[in-house]
Amino acid sequence: MPELPEVETFARSIAGGVGGEALVSSTSSGLRYVKESVCEVEDIAPGTVIEGYRRHGKALFLKLSSGRWLYIHFGMSGRPLVFDGDEPPYTRLRLDFEGRSLSVQDPRRLGGVGVLDSPEDYLLPRRRGPDALSVGREELLSRLKGGRAVKAALMDQSLIAGVGNLYADEVLFQAAVLPRRRVDSLHEEERAAVHEWIGRALRASLDAGTDLSRLPEGMMLRVRSKDGTCPRCLIPWSVGTVGGRTSYFCEGCQR
Ligand SMILES: [Zn+2]
Structure with a gap:
């Protein structure tokens, strides 16, 4: 998609x-x-x-x-x-x-x-949140609250607009946060990393012409597949359903 x-x-x-x-x-x-x-x-x-x-x-x-x-x-x-x-x-x-x-x-x-x-x-009638590529840190963090899974929040277009299933997985992998974590359990550093990586992950894909195989080493979306492994610790990806969508994550690197 x-x-x-x-x-x-x-x-x-x-x-x-x-x-x-x-x-x-x-x-x-x-x-x-x-x-x-x-x-x-x-x-x-x-x-x-x-x-x-x-x-x-x-x-x-x-x-x-x-x-x-x-x-x-x-x-x-x-x-x-x-x-x-x-x-x-x-x-x-x-x-x-x-x-x-x-x-x-x-x-x-x-x-x-x-x-x-x-x-x-x-x-306006659809209450779309700010665009994910340009959302400021304070604006995002003030909207990122509540008890739902952080991955579901990132994919909620009324919170921020533009992040879907794939880029949410990348952002949470890079921020070292498990997709099922409750938003209100995130520490300040984790929240800051989530904001930082929304911009970095989207821009990296734009720079690669959205050819995910051309993403820099260390990014999940280069190797996000059933037989893929985490580029950091080399254990196989875990796969589960979060927010109704198939989610990839690393049990070793994400907390
Ligand atoms: Zn790992």
């Missing part, structure tokens, strides 16, 4: 691939519209230009020259592709420009779309 680094990378590829180009036509099929959408994708006027983007957590808003915003959620399996020629398989959203086109491929069709007057029209 695309998390923050993947969506940021998608946004950059869309802006680099079709940004500034004049739209010829647009169609969507099979993606669910958010209820705040003011019109359909097909209603975006020819000649409209994508002028930039705003990303908040895993939600992407393309800034249109009309003043409106095209919202895209990539769901479990969505990804954009700039193409020239035959339409790629599983295209659910297609924007045609002079000479090239943008497809959003989504085999499982769990993504979403909408044309919005403002990103806030989508974000």
Whole structure:
């Protein structure tokens, strides 16, 4: 599932691939519209230009020259592709420009779309927390409280937006905190390490182009698999369900 680094990378590829180009036509099929959408994708006027983007957590808003915003959620399996020629398989959203086109491929069709007057029209009713890449330490730590499992808290998009299952495991591995630990049991140093590693883990993935095999040595997501081992102590990963999601952790290194 695309998390923050993947969506940021998608946004950059869309802006680099079709940004500034004049739209010829647009169609969507099979993606669910958010209820705040003011019109359909097909209603975006020819000649409209994508002028930039705003990303908040895993939600992407393309800034249109009309003043409106095209919202895209990539769901479990969505990804954009700039193409020239035959339409790629599983295209659910297609924007045609002079000479090239943008497809959003989504085999499982769990993504979403909408044309919005403002990103806030989508974000505010859903009470999204601050974006995980830019959340300040004090802001995060003031929100990180209560008795639930720390991993569940990190994945709660109303606490911070953009961290999902994979990056939560990495953050907690690096902070040496077990995913099932209660938030209110964390020491000050552990809380500080959690904040630090949210930024470091997300930026490391962005720097690696979200190719997890290119992450620096010592990171969990390079080797997060059933037959993988902890890069520090070399014992096999423990696997369990925390917050309803499959979680990897090291019983030797995390407390
Ligand atoms: Zn270990």
